[in-house]
Amino acid sequence: MNTLILVDLQNDFVPGGALPVPRGDEVVPVANRVQSFFDLVVATQDWHPPGHGSFAASHHGKKPGDVTLLGGLEQVLWPVHCVQGTRGAELLEVLEKRRIARVFRKGTDPAIDSYSGFFDNGHRRATGLGDYLRERGVTDVFVLGLATDYCVKLTALDAIGLGFRTHLVEDGCRGVDLRPGDVERAVEEMRRAGVRIVRSDELPHLLGAAGGGSR
Numbered sequence: 001m002n003t004l005i006l007v008d009l010q011n012d013f014v015p016g017g018a019l020p021v022p023r024g025d026e027v028v029p030v031a032n033r034v035q036s037f038f039d040l041v042v043a044t045q046d047w048h049p050p051g052h053g054s055f056a057a058s059h060h061g062k063k064p065g066d067v068t069l070l071g072g073l074e075q076v077l078w079p080v081h082c083v084q085g086t087r088g089a090e091l092l093e094v095l096e097k098r099r100i101a102r103v104f105r106k107g108t109d110p111a112i113d114s115y116s117g118f119f120d121n122g123h124r125r126a127t128g129l130g131d132y133l134r135e136r137g138v139t140d141v142f143v144l145g146l147a148t149d150y151c152v153k154l155t156a157l158d159a160i161g162l163g164f165r166t167h168l169v170e171d172g173c174r175g176v177d178l179r180p181g182d183v184e185r186a187v188e189e190m191r192r193a194g195v196r197i198v199r200s201d202e203l204p205h206l207l208g209a210a211g212g213g214s215r
Helices: 024-037 129-135 148-161 182-193 200-209
Strands: 002-007 040-046 067-070 073-076 100-106 140-146 165-174 196-198
Touching (some): 002 024, 024 165, 024 200, 100 129, 140 148, 148 165, 148 182, 196 200
Parallel strands (some): 002 040, 002 140, 140 165, 165 196
16 A cells, blocks of 8 residues: 655745745646545654754754754754744645545654654654554655655655655655765655656556556
8 A cells, every 4th residue: 555645845945934945846747646646644743842952942052053052962953944833834725635634743852853654753742653654554655745854854764664665755855965966865865765866657557567646
């Protein structure tokens, strides 16, 4: 069974948002176009409480891009973003949502960040996504969304670690590239871990060969 995971397609992560990924809005047409190829579509959603520890504003004298420790782990500090109940945290209005079976929220613990859709950054608490997919007999996971070098990468790596055959829909992702080359390094790290790198125009053939999704 094939599943599409839409990672953090939220207002704050596209141009005009609080933490815009450059050209992040360009992934939405890809996300909308490919959903019908899949048996199951799920989404992840950053859902931070006010004053989350990953916000630079929560640390005196710190600014976005600085690095500190949070929950015993190295943490890049970000602008305030995707705060629970705000418009910035909502899924994009232009995202097709009718096929999304469930949304998994992450980043809800103020003491630790959660890039992956499966676990927090310390793998201390699961979101429930892994169990949800296993219960439905999912074998293959396809990941797209924002951002390539953070939440997409960690979601894909955790999917591999949980035993799912994992594919990155590369043209359906955009990255932050906080340090030049971060996106390329992230894609290569995923490739080395066993993630298959594909493009959206390959999906009809790939999914047909694998038994296909709902058309």
